Amino acid sequence: MTGVWLPDPASVQASRIVRFATWLSVSGRASLPDVTDYRALHAWSVADPGAFWAAVAEFFDVEWSAPPREALAARQMPGAVWFPGGELNFGEHLLRAGDSAQAAVVLVGEDGSRSSLSYASLRSQAAAVAGHLRSLGVGPGDRVVAYLPNCVEGVVAFAACALLGAVWAQTGLDYAAHSAAERMAQLSPTVLIAGSGYRFGGQLHDRRDAVDELRSLLPGLRHTITVSTGGLPHPSSHTWESALAASPVPGGVSLPFDHPLWVLFTSGTTGKPKGIVHGHGGVLLEQLVSPGLHLDLRDDDVFFWFTTPNWMMWNAQVCGLLHGATIVLYDGRPTPSLWSLVADLGVTVFGTSPGFLEASQRAGLSPGASALRLVGVTGSVLPASANAWFRENVSASVQLGSMSGGTDIVGIFVASAPNTPVYDGEISAPALGAAVEVWSAAGHPVPPGTPGELVITEPMPSMPLRFWDDPTGQKLHDTYFATFPGVWRHGDLTMITPRGTVVILGRSDATINRHGVRLGSAEIYDALAALPLVSDALVVGVEEPDGGYWLPLFVVPTAWPPPDDLASSIRRLIAERASPRHVPDDVIIVPELPHTRTGKRLEVPVKRILQGADPDSVINRGAVDNAEALDTLISAARARRGSR
Structure with missing residues (x-):
């Protein structure tokens, strides 16, 4: 069959998603006659969202410091109530996997420089930085913001904030100070963690003056921790070195399921960026499913998704640590030469954009698969021609899995899985736990093959807790629920094909x-x-x-x-x-x-x-x-x- 990738039966049987389906069947949680049937598993996952997400928590051994009374107390949108009474800490889960000596984070610079941090060092550094932040008065609910390039220190600082229950937000060091302040000043942060420079396009960009300007634009800011990045020193009363020398915290703070974990910002191209607040528990469950089941991410994987701190995929890649994988950060201009990096580091799961694949195709590259077993693609629509180029020039056996979701849920609505075929120009299926439908403007499901609005008809735990500075919830309602009351409208013009695959046709507000x-x-x-x-x-x-x-x-x-x-x-x-x-x-x-x-x-x-x-x-x-x-x-x- 041309234009289609079919999964290897032996690989399907060995996948975690099939182990999950088998566990559901054996334990009596779900009736799944064929545990390799993705469609049946998905149908069960959206028929009873509470049962599905409770099963995810149990299968992945979520550690509750206080057990929840139930999984889903209010099955409504907006306003779903997930795992009431449950307490946990995302940071503890982020740091618990991975062998001590294994590399947790590898940083590669544009100039080829490399550094790494083991899981043992990641744990000790996160505990120390958390101790330093606590000594500065940071506690649950306080905001810590970062102005950093893609760097190891950012991963450590985020983990430290999660341990304390502090709310994390960041922008890349390439943002102008006033643009960074448009986001960060909304949060009235207590602490700023700031780099000093970065390299891009073969040039060193000194950002120390921008850091000073940003500090002046953050009213109420009490402390700045400086990190020497790009080889540029930035001495201050609180440096990264002094933070690492602090007395470590003994563990994470017990927090309610919906305690804020981070604030991610909308692009801000059409107005002031809106801050999307996600919770410890919701992010944890979504990031157990999306990389754990859909990408089949394991502790022997090397996971590299090209991203920047300005994009939710940075957060999603860091969540690869939940599965004990080695994550790879790249700081620099993306070029087709990234294929060499993939090969040199033995990357097994590589995430990129359609634009990168198209650039590789135009450059006439034939990089081969090296150690790859999966390439994930998101950010825009993947053209069918990219699938054909990939099969011919990278691998016919490696899955090229296109997916779509967004900053809104820091996760996926539609995606591939180890047990789904991939058809050129199409996304394999709705994601587990995502009740995806396509509706007409009148609010009714359309027949297969008909374009319409992508909607979600059941709540998901990683949907936003709220928008920042939206006390009545009006902005949240207007953004997602004003068009179809009680139903999430995502804003994508979409079509579900007769075989159940998904085609994203573009933003519905930009429809031709x-x-x-x-x-x-x-x-x-x-x-x-x-x-x-x-x-x-x-x-x-x-x-x-x-x-x-x-x-x-x-x-x-x-x-x-x-x-x-x-x-x-x-x-x-x-x-x-x-x-x-x-x-x-x-x-x-x-x-x-x-x-x-x-x-x-x-x-x-x-x-x-x-x-x-x-x-x-x-x-x-x-x-x-x-x-x-x-x-x-x-x-x-x-x-x-x-x-x-």
Whole structure:
């Protein structure tokens, strides 16, 4: 069968997800005649969410300092009440796995430098830093924020905060001070943990002045712990070295299941970033399932997900420690040469983006699989052509598992699993515990093969406890539950195929609605993936005041100047690979495109700007990776429209 990856039966039998299904059946918790049948397991997981998540806690041996009275006391959204009365500590779970001598964290710099920390050292350093924070007056509920590059110290500091019950939040050191403050100042933090520099693109970036500026923008800040990163010293009254020399705490604080663990921020491209509060228990359970069952992450794995501290995937990768894996951090510019790093470190589970795979394809690479057994992909839609390239140039036996979820739940809604096939251009299935449906605008499920809104009809424990500074819950309600009362609307235009796989067609608020036909932007990007002359693209559909509709496509060529016939080649390819309806009105060639700082396309803000909105009213330039590219795009679009 072409265009499909099928799991190896022996590997399926050895997987943790099948062991979990077998345990459910043997213990009488679920009736599963075929323990390898993913669909049956998923159906059980969403039919009785309380029973499923209670089983997850028991199977993974969650250690309760106080047992819960029940699993799910209020089965509603918003307002579900999970594991009332239960107490635990996420930090203790994070640090309990892994042999003492095993590497817990490996840091690789852009220049090839490497350092590592064993599980024994991670435990002792986290306990010491927690002791230092406690001596500074930090306790449960206090906020500790970090302004760091991707570094080992960030992992240690997060674990220390979790042990104390302090609330963690961070931004990368590449953020401007005022952009970092837009996030951190909301929390009124007690302590700032700050680096001094980082390397990117072959250059050393000195951020000591930015740290000083950030401190002045955080009212109520009492202490700063400085970390010398990038080889730049940053002496202060509290240094990382003094924190490591503190008397260690003996263990983690016992905390309610829904005690805040961290605050993750929305991208902030369309306004002030919203702080999403997640709890100790909810994150723990989700991160036992998503890497533990869907990625089959084990204590002999080397787990590398290319990410930055600005993205929830940093948090998700750190959660690989829950399973005793060795996690790999990379600080620097992502290039196709990361395949060499994967091979050199013996990475077994590698996470990346569709853009990275497409760049590898354009570069003509054939890296091979080395020690890989799984490559996970998220962040945007994976085009079907990337699956074919992967089979031919990396491995036909390694699973390429596409998934989608988000910062909102710091987890997944749809994903692959060790016992699911992978079809090109499709995501294998809804994730365990995620009651995924596709609804029409009228609020009814649509037939298979019909696009609609991705909704979640049952609560999940890692859904946000609340938004920061949202005492009535109105912002939370308006974000997820205003469209369909009692049902989570995620904002993705989605289709469930007749075989039960999932296709994400793009953000529903950026849907192309041309001549009454809804089109997914992902279909256009998928077609362009087959054209090596294009390195990046952005398409938006613009409703015009006179009732017209304008569909511009912005493209970045791989070489400059681009070929004279590039625009016509693009139109022809889209017509052939998508449909004539998808062919843009204008192909606008630009040298660069802007993205969010986590690499996502700015479809919605650009659409609103091209409809006439003031750019500064719809987009926060501090949340954009290249504000000059945004200006260039807007100018090029307006010039093209003026000439039409």
